Amino acid sequence: MxxxxxxxxxxxxxxxxxxxxxxxxxxxxxxxxxxxxxxxxxxxxxxxxxxxxxxxxxxxxxxxxxxxxxxxxxxxxxxxxxxxxxxxxxxxxxxxxxxxIGYIPEVVHFYGNLSGIETMEFFGKLNNLYNKKLFEELLDKVGISGAANKKVVSYSKGMKQRLAFAVSRIKDxxxxxxxxxxxxxxxxxxxxxxxxxxxxxxxxxxxxxxxxxxxxxxxxxxxxxxxxxxxxxxxxxxxxxxxxLGLPTTINLRFKNGFKFEESWFENIKNFKLITDYKFNDKILSANIKFIETKRIKLINEIISKYHDDLADMSIKKPGLFEIFSHFSNKKVYND
Amino acid sequence: MINLRVVLTISKKEFIGRIKNISLFILIFILAVLSFAISYFGTSPSGLTGFHGVNVTIASLMSLSIYLIPLIAFILSYDSITGEEEDGTMPLLLSSSASRSEIYLGKLIGLIIVISIAIFVGYGISGITILSRGNVGSIISYFTFIFASILLGVSFLSIGLLVSSFTRSRTSSITISVFLWFFYVFIYDLLLIGILVATKGQAMFINNTVIGASMLLNPTDVYRLFTISFIHGLKGYYGLTSILTGRFVLDHFLLIVTYIMWIFLPMFMGAFIFHKKRY
Known part of the structure; x- marks a missing residue:
């Protein structure tokens, strides 16, 4: 665990x-x-x-x-x-x-025979609130005040979601x-x-x-x-x-035409634990390097000092929600 | 603690939603046309047509009530809760500050208002005839009949809402409601008569007391007993219940208590089930 x-x-x-x-x-x-x-x-x-x-x-x-x-x-x-x-x-x-508690369910459904403002009034009354001006303001804030008097049955999914948001705010x-x-x-x-x-x-x-x-x-x-x-x-x-989790950041290096990779240099910085992994693509003269975020500044300094004449472009992709989720879901699948 | 304003908000919503139901209008129309026809032609088997007194009219209208009012009540109530569940509006309703008891009570009150109006409108035309031709006693009798009919409607609304609270879909709710309507309106009395005929009234445990008490287990029979008990001079016009004249089942207090039971017992059961219902 x-x-x-x-x-x-x-x-x-x-x-x-x-x-x-x-x-x-x-x-x-x-x-x-x-x-x-x-x-x-x-x-x-x-x-x-x-x-x-x-x-x-x-x-x-x-x-x-x-x-x-x-x-x-x-x-x-x-x-x-x-x-x-x-x-x-x-x-x-x-x-x-x-x-x-303000709540929006997974699938939002309203009473189709009520208009947007009537829906607000209905849920307002259920919460002991009778302030029509407030209901109009809330509809305005979610951008559907123009459709306030239209029946909810004519609303698109997005409009219903906005209405649900307005309804959830009634109680503050x-x-x-x-x-x-x-x-x-x-x-x-x-x-x-x-x-x-x-x-x-x-x-x-x-x-x-x-x-x-x-x-x-x-x-x-x-x-x-x-x-x-x-x-x-x-x-x-x-x-x-x-x-x-120690999920690595990826840095992508693009080199100028005529560049030749020196694998020994990459192996060297890997041995010094500056990077965790690397991959070359000779066809497009690109290298993907994975490293731990704490080593970022040192690594960039090393790359610049080594390849400042050969580099055409450099981009960094930090791990995020997707990588975290993938890490655990892959692990789960593997364990299962 | 029940918040009356919240209850009335739900009642109003239920009322507005139901009053637009086209099948309700058709049933009210049928009720109005038949009640008018019965008030004029209800005594045709005896060779008479036209208005022949309020008791004859009420005796005839009672049969109409027993067929149509439970049906109207079930049509109104069968999807009151399951409909919200199937349409997906229940989660938002439950997430509001309204308690489940307030939601349930609000729905029942809204439905009671609808059925009361339906019965008033449905029997209104015959009522106009009685008002124009009858005396004060006739008018009181007719209003007593309308009141009893509303109670019949309310008791079946209560049963319908109970069905709607424990079922999970409109289909299962309407299936059970139709079965109950058929059972109470057609089967139950036939069963009682069948038992009486089969035993020739000789069996030890089948006597007038048992049969009378059994009638209290059917809200349509309670309605019959209630009406003939409270409207003077009606007993002679009515079949099976006439044989019970003077028996305990025609006791006013017993009938009022039984009617209240038929309204409140299903209501409390339904409210309890709805309270415990999980989604």
Whole structure:
């Protein structure tokens, strides 16, 4: 078991921010026919700290949505407990806790016979809010005020997602829970969504969401939690995970015509552990060099001093969410 | 703690959603046309046509109520919860600050308003005839009949909502609802009569008390008993229940309690199941 995926109490307390949600040993099993048991979630332990953006990643069927359903009180864990704002919500999400949560389900459906503004009014009233001006402002902020009086049945998927976002903001909740909020969105809608998430996070709101691997998600997430086959395989900030995993950065060198590779030099810096691996491509006069991020400056200095007359171009690709996810998912497949 | 404003918001949403149901309009139209026809031609077997007093009209309309009102109630309620689940609107509804009890109660109240209006409209035309030709006693009798019919509708709404709370799809919900409608409206009384005929009323455990008590287990029979018990002079017009005249099952208090049970028991069971339902 990797140390990275464990979250000790000292980790929880190491910054001043308090955990507003704590999941302890969550297990979810489904009984199948013939005495078989499907374990959807196993020993899920993590907490969500105030003001952070925590993103849960995982392949389809990994258990992400099941976990969100458990947190939202739609289903009960087989064993384990959840505390949200200090209240045990393992069996049911009480009203006073629900009042602090803004939620967008994986697939958003509204009452087709209501217009956008009527939908806002309906959910507003359910939350004891009757401020039409606020509802109009919220619709305006998500960019659908022009369609406020149109029936929701005529809305596109992206518009419904924006409406769901506006609805989730009615209560001005302390924590937002989004289940696959970007699924099915076009790139511009994803960008808009990310901007909205940034906006609410900048206002000190906490966000817990499940998502696919997207560069935009990487930019806004303070921490990520990788779930594979119902188990947490990684949990932490992206830089810490990269450091802990030792995932290499790649530098691509393109050389001028007539350049000849000196393998001995590359072997030499490899022996000095400046790089972890290298690969030549003689046809396009290119070299891919993998190295650990801490060696970056020293390596670049070495390359420049050695090849400053031969280099045509140089680019660096740092590992990110995709590499972290691939690392664990490949490992999982290999272990399976 | 139930928040009444939240309950009424859900009731209003349910009411608006259901009132636009075209099948409801068709059933109200059928109810109105048949009630009008029955109030005029309901006594044709005895060689008479036209209005012949409120009791004859009510006795005839009761049969219509027993067929149509449970059907209307089931059509209104069968997908009240499963529909939200299938349409995918339930997660957002559950994530709002409304509790499941408020959602359930709100839906039931919305449906009760719809069926009350449907029954008032459906029996309104016959009511106008009675108002124009009958005396004060007739009007009271007719309103008692309408009230009893609404209670019949409410009890079946309560059952329908219970079915909707424990089923997982519209298909299974409508299947069970149709079965219950068929069972209570057609099968149940036939079974009772069949038992009486088969045993020639001689079996020790099959006596008037048992048969009478058994009738309380069917809300349509409770409706019959309630109506003939509370409307003076109606007993002579009604079949099986007439033989129970003077028996304990016609006790006003017992019938009120039984009716309340038929409304509240399924309601509490449904609310409990909905409360425990997992998605």
């Amino acid at each position: 990797l140390k990275l995926k464990e979250e000790s109490n000292s980790d929880k307390m190491k910054d001043n921010k308090l955990p507003i949600m704590e999941l302890n040993n969550i297990n979810k099993e489904y009984k199948l026919g013939g005495g078989y048991v499907f374990k959807a979630l196993a020993d899920i332990n993590f907490s969500v700290k105030e003001g952070e953006v925590l993103t849960i990643l995982g392949h389809n069927g990994a258990g992400k949505s099941t976990l969100i359903k458990i947190i939202m009180g739609f289903t009960k864990p087989t064993t384990g407990s959840i505390k949200i704002f200090g209240t045990d919500t393992s069996k049911m999400l009480p009203k006073h806790v629900k009042a602090k 909740p302390d924590i937002y829970i989004f289940d696959e909020p970007t699924s099915g969105m076009d790139p511009s809608a994803v960008n808009d969504f990310i901007s909205l998430v940034r906006l609410i996070n900048d206002n000190g709101k906490t966000i817990l969401m499940t998502a696919h691997i997207l560069p935009e998600i990487e930019d806004i997430s303070n921490r990520i939690c990788v779930i594979l086959n119902g188990k947490i395989t990684a949990l932490g900030g992206i830089p810490e995970l990269l450091e802990g």
